Amino acid sequence: MAQPAFASPAAAVSSVVTEPSGATIPLSRLAPEAALRRLELTIVRRLEGFLQGDHLGLLPGPGSDSSDARVYNPGQDDVRRMDWAVTARTTIPHVRDTVADRELEVWALLDATPSMNWGTGGVTKRDLGIAAIATVGFLSQQMGDRFGGLIMRPAGLRRLPARSGRTALYGLLRSMLAEPIVPDGTKGPMDLPQGVAQMARSQRRRGLRVVVSDFLTPGDAELDPAHAPAWERSLRRLAVRNQVICVETVDRHEIDFPDVGEILIRDPESDFERYVNTSDEAARLRMNAASAAQRERIRIAIRRSGCGHIQLRTDRDWVQDIARFVLAYRRVAGRLHAPPRGVSR
Amino acid sequence: MTFLDFAWPSFLAPGRLWLLAVPPLLLAAYIFLARRKSKQGMRYTNTGVLQAVVPPQSQWLRHVTVGLALVSLVALALAWARPFGTDKVPRERATIVIVLDVSYSMEAVDVAPSRLAAAKQAAVDFVNQLPASYNVALVSMSGSSSGRVPPVTDHNIIVRAIEALETQPSTDVGQALEQAMAELDQAPAGEDGDPPPGLVVMLSDAAGTTNPDKSPRQAAKEMGDRGVPIYALVFGTDNGYVDIDDVRYPVPPDFSFFSDLAALTGGQAYAADDASRLADACQKVGSEIGYVEVDKEVTATAAGLGLAFAFVAAVGAVMMGARWR
Incomplete structure (x- = not known):
């Protein structure tokens, strides 16, 4: 599909030279709400919550799914729930028990570190991530489902509380877009491993977690997939109790190194500063091969952590990419999010 | 330097x-x-x-x-x-006194064919490479040193005089230097009335065997005061000997003595232990005295x-x- 039309394509391109001044995409263009109404994100993990919802819960309660049969307790159980087949076999009265249907709680972690403020395809990676959060949000708008956000800045996490309803979702997206751009070279204690760990710590209730990042560790040149990235451990812990989907935002020129002559290249996050001859064909090919290996390593690490993986590119239509993911996800989610041994679904 | x-x-x-x-x-x-850190770049x-x-x-x-x-x-x-810096320019005119040792010790054959023959050959080569405008004088050094040729510009006379030299007994360096100074005084004045700058080139093997009338160091000091440098070519090997009246005398070269003399006058001493080294040393002296350092822009x-x-x-x-x- 062709590249989506943006309000001002030049807004993001200037991020190559200097940090953007604000969001590069308006709220109204984040996701086509109406078109997404017929899609549904498969939830395979069991949930726990307060309310009656549309998803399978973890504990017994009033619901639609039969769980077990137990001995009838006169005066406490409803005779309409009598399990006659079991009663006949055992000659002891039994009732059917059901598992409660619960609401879904979604938490999205948005990486807002300076390396996300970059993009050549008309939108920065950060805004592409917000658009992905919007799309996932509209996909999980069942009755009573709550959606919360965490914005990861180098100084710390900013928490946008989880609320239900599309108005609340729009409010969340608006405050994500309005979040001030982190200036280049900002140092702070927070990075992706810590942010994911803190999300796992602070949101105890089971649910869906969306991690939006470029999954790049500043200064990391490791390409071997057998060598786990820094964030893999905390992602793995997050996936023990939650259904986790990782949204990896990539720019075209991170995969295809640009040819712009001899130029000073700066890193938005680290102190890296170096003159590089980008016209060197051999060096460019090496760089592209290394980038491909790096992306492969990220893919393998995410898969190894038991998380869903969506790769979005700033020069492609993310709605289509996510829709394609959701359709394929229906078949594989059950196996993909199988919990580790000793943890209930 | x-x-x-x-x-x-x-x-x-x-x-x-x-x-x-x-x-x-x-x-x-x-x-x-x-x-500066805040550079524009990608x-x-x-x-x-x-x-x-x-x-x-x-x-x-x-x-x-x-x-x-x-x-x-x-x-x-x-x-x-x-x-302003120093620059080397070819010397226009000079008076060079060649002091050639003709004592018996020069008959030693440790330098082939003999010390005297090698010294004569070196002196002839040295004279031949000098510019024709230089005055050259010849003094033979022995117990009774004498000026053989006064300063002349016809170098052929000098060459013939060198070839005619015969050995004589004993050595007196002080007297030879005095004789050299006397030769320098005979040098004709140039167009500006000043005598051309003098130089002494000594070819010798060892200091005197007799008590000299005048101390060689004293004579050298006088020469230094007059601004006449001595370039000494000391040759011979430590094994050198001469047989005089069936008595064998060892005649090792005395380099330190001549280098002291040369240092007193602002000149230089060179040691050589065979004919080719002697020729090299002559070449060096020739190039040393052929140029003069002048200040110029x-x-x-x-x-x-x-x-x-x-x-x-x-x-x-x-x-x-x-x-x-």
């Missing part, structure tokens, strides 16, 4: 040296601009892999070019101030140096400016 001996040249126009303040300022500006996210995969663009060409340009500026600024040298640096800097700038692909 060691580095410590290096003296700054004097300048004809020292007021123009203020220009030397400019290159350090430019250098400081260059360092400041290179160290932001790029994946620099961890980039720095591992793409080699750093080496900066030495840039630094060398800037450095050479600044050095050429320094050299050109010095040239503009018209520096060396603007062209400084400007040429500046031009060479500027040329290399220009090559560097062209290499940096060109896109090779």
Whole structure:
């Protein structure tokens, strides 16, 4: 599909030279709400919550799914729930028990570190991530489902509380877009491993977690997939109790190194500063091969952590990419999010 | 000349040296601009892999070019101030007294064919390489030294006189030097009325075997006062001997004595233990006395140096400016 039309394509391109001044995409263009109404994100993990919802819960309660049969307790159980087949076999009265249907709680972690403020395809990676959060949000708008956000800045996490309803979702997206751009070279204690760990710590209730990042560790040149990235451990812990989907935002020129002559290249996050001859064909090919290996390593690490993986590119239509993911996800989610041994679904 | 001996040249126009303040300022500006952090460049996210995969663009060409340009500026600024320096120019005229040892010790055959024959050959070669305008005199050194030829410009006379020399008993260096000074006095004055500068070239093997009338050191000191340097060629080997009246005398060369003498007069002593070394030493003396150091303006040298640096800097700038692909 062709590249989506943006309000001002030049807004993001200037991020190559200097940090953007604000969001590069308006709220109204984040996701086509109406078109997404017929899609549904498969939830395979069991949930726990307060309310009656549309998803399978973890504990017994009033619901639609039969769980077990137990001995009838006169005066406490409803005779309409009598399990006659079991009663006949055992000659002891039994009732059917059901598992409660619960609401879904979604938490999205948005990486807002300076390396996300970059993009050549008309939108920065950060805004592409917000658009992905919007799309996932509209996909999980069942009755009573709550959606919360965490914005990861180098100084710390900013928490946008989880609320239900599309108005609340729009409010969340608006405050994500309005979040001030982190200036280049900002140092702070927070990075992706810590942010994911803190999300796992602070949101105890089971649910869906969306991690939006470029999954790049500043200064990391490791390409071997057998060598786990820094964030893999905390992602793995997050996936023990939650259904986790990782949204990896990539720019075209991170995969295809640009040819712009001899130029000073700066890193938005680290102190890296170096003159590089980008016209060197051999060096460019090496760089592209290394980038491909790096992306492969990220893919393998995410898969190894038991998380869903969506790769979005700033020069492609993310709605289509996510829709394609959701359709394929229906078949594989059950196996993909199988919990580790000793943890209930 | 060691580095410590290096003296700054004097300048004809020292007021123009203020220009030397400019290159350090430019250098400081260059360092400041290179160290400045807030440079415009391309932001790029994946620099961890980039720095591992793409080699750093080496900066030495840039630094060398800037450095050479600044050095050429320094050299050109010095040239503009018209520096004075020493320069070697061929000596126009001189009086050279050849003092040739003809004592019995020169009959030793440790230098083939014999010390005297080798000394004669070296002296003849030396005279032949001198410019025709030089006055040359010959003194034979023995127990009774005598001036054989007064200063003449016809070198053939000297050559014939050298070839006719015969050995005589004993050696008296002091008397020979006195004789050499007497020869120098006979040198004809030049067009400006001054006698040409004198030089003494001694070919000898050892100091005296008899008590000299006059101390050689005293004579050398007088020569030094007159500004006449002694160039001594000391030759022979430690195994040298002569048989006189069936008695064998060892005649080792005495280099330290002659080098002392030469040092007193501002000259130089050379040691040689065979004929070819002796010829080499003669060559050295010839080139030493053939030139004289004079002070003159060396603007062209400084400007040429500046031009060479500027040329290399220009090559560097062209290499940096060109896109090779």
